[in-house]
Amino acid sequence: MRLLVLGGTHFLGRHVATAALDRGHEVAAFSRGVTGAPPDGVRPLRGDRDDPAALPRALDGWTPEVVVDTSCQTRPAADHAAAALAGVRAYAFVSSLNAYSTWPPGPVRGEDGPTWDTPDDDYGPNKAYAERVLGAALPGRFLTARAGLILGPHDNVRRLPWWLQRIARGGRVVVPDALEQPIALVDVRDLAGWLVEMAARGQAGPVNATGPAGMTTLGGLLETCREVTGSDAELVPVPEEDLLAAGVEPWLHLPFWLPRETAATAWDVDTARARALGLPSRPVRDTVADTWAWLRQDPERLPTPHGLPEPGLPGELEATLLAGR
Ligand SMILES: NC(=O)c1ccc[n+]([C@@H]2O[C@H](COP(=O)([O-])OP(=O)(O)OC[C@H]3O[C@@H](n4cnc5c(N)ncnc54)[C@H](OP(=O)(O)O)[C@@H]3O)[C@@H](O)[C@H]2O)c1
Incomplete structure (x- = not known):
């Protein structure tokens, strides 16, 4: 064909x-x-x-x-x-x-x-x-x-690549205290x-x-990043109110994080038709591990950016949020 x-x-x-x-x-x-x-x-x-x-x-x-x-x-x-x-x-x-x-x-x-x-x-x-x-x-x-x-290898939007690289660097990593938020991908x-x-x-x-609603959680995804990178990073949960007050932009600065009011329904997507039509949903661990393996082939050579703003928490914002915690 x-x-x-x-x-x-x-x-x-x-x-x-x-x-x-x-x-x-x-x-x-x-x-x-x-x-x-x-x-x-x-x-x-x-x-x-x-x-x-x-x-x-x-x-x-x-x-x-x-x-x-x-x-x-x-x-x-x-x-x-x-x-x-x-x-x-x-x-x-x-x-x-x-x-x-x-x-x-x-x-x-x-x-x-x-x-x-x-x-x-x-x-x-x-x-x-x-x-x-x-x-x-x-x-x-x-x-x-x-x-x-x-998500997966060759990701040019770079949300999961950012989390993988940040967690792989180790140390104390700011994460939203909304780790139980469901995520589908x-x-x-x-x-x-x-x-x-x-x-x-x-x-x-x-x-x-997309994947079935509730297939994983934000915490599950980040924990998988820690496992596949072999990192000893400490995930430091920060309350939503403190993140927002410090100017952290949901989804952009901390990819996949949505304020709880939006998250309650945004991840609630009926995918019965996709399932009936055979859209597969491989284990999240495979997606994360394969994205990490792809990144590690040449960590300096990320793909050409998509044209969207670069995701990730700026270092100074992370330092401010970690101070005193
Ligand atoms: N990433 C997500 O989580 C997500 C979620 C929902 C939906 N989507 C959708 O999923 C799709 C992702 O596609 P993708 O990953 O293949 O990447 P993409 O970045 O959306 O598509 C880029 C491709 O299109 C070509 N292209 C861009 N502008 C063009 C133009 N004016 N004329 C001809 N070709 C053009 C690019 O090559 P050149 O630059 O060489 O032209 C490249 O091959 C998109 O439609 C996106 O909206 C993504």
């Missing part, structure tokens, strides 16, 4: 390309060539998806049968893909739980909740717009995977392989694509 990945050079797109090759498909990946090349064996196609002529020009007679779209972040990118690729047999789109106008804080019950329908040029509204435009262009052939937290390789399989079989419709 000829499978086109939109993206395909790092993190999820890279794993999608690899998963498709592993399953014997002929794979092409479309990207600008800014952040590296796709894996060996993939036909690289070059162009900017914000340019309406770029996709038809790059395809140049190579006709994909199915598409996995990991790189759509703008409305023009969705419009141009809908115009160029409406004839494919199946189109699997990587959206986000942020497409729901009620999440965060959620909860998310099934896939029928309202999605954004506003003109703002923001992440969630843009994903929801792309779902509408592509869904209309590909009736009955469009799957939208509303992904939650994606999807391993990037589980999601990638599943997307390829869903596209190959022409599965359509919206799917909350």
Whole structure:
């Protein structure tokens, strides 16, 4: 089968390309060539998806049968893909739980909740717009995977890599005193392989694509980081009120931490459809250990940043919070 990945050079797109090759498909990946090349064996196609002529020009007679779209972040990118690729047999789109106008804080019950329908040029509204435009262009052939937290090797958003590297350095590590907070995540390789399989079989419709609610906790994840790094770091729980008063930004400075009011519902996402459609959920320890093994291959060479702010607690803020504790 000829499978086109939109993206395909790092993190999820890279794993999608690899998963498709592993399953014997002929794979092409479309990207600008800014952040590296796709894996060996993939036909690289070059162009900017914000340019309406770029996709038809790059395809140049190579006709994909199915598409996995990991790189759509703008409305023009969705419009141009809908115009160029409406004839494919199946189109699997990587959206986000942020497409729901009620999440965060959620909860998310099934896939029928309202999605954004506003003109703002923001992440969630843009994903929801792309779902509408592509869904209309590909009736009955469009799957939208509303992904939650994606973790694993080649992570260019760097939230788990930051925790692993901070805990590996040892000493006293500030953690929120919300270690019992439930967390759900999807391993990037589980999601990638599943997307390829869903596209190959022409599965359509919206799917909350993350791990089962309550599969781990913030404390469980951080303890696993300690185990796999072999660190003797001391985790120092700091009350939420003190973190907020010191200017610690939830999710950014202490990745995965949400204030308790939001956390109570944000991690409560119904994934029954994903489970019924066979989205795997490997043990969290495997995801953490494999991310650490990947980081250790060359700790200085983190992947090209995603363009989001760099996660992690600034050293001076950590020192202030630890003083007197
Ligand atoms: N990380 C999470 O926890 C999370 C959670 C929910 C949803 N998601 C979604 O999951 C997906 C993750 O995808 P990803 O990991 O593969 O990385 P990504 O950073 O979203 O996608 C980057 C890929 O797209 C290409 N690209 C970027 N801009 C382009 C443009 N204008 N024209 C053509 N190609 C372009 C990049 O190559 P070049 O730079 O070389 O062009 C690269 O191959 C995203 O759609 C994201 O919104 C992520």
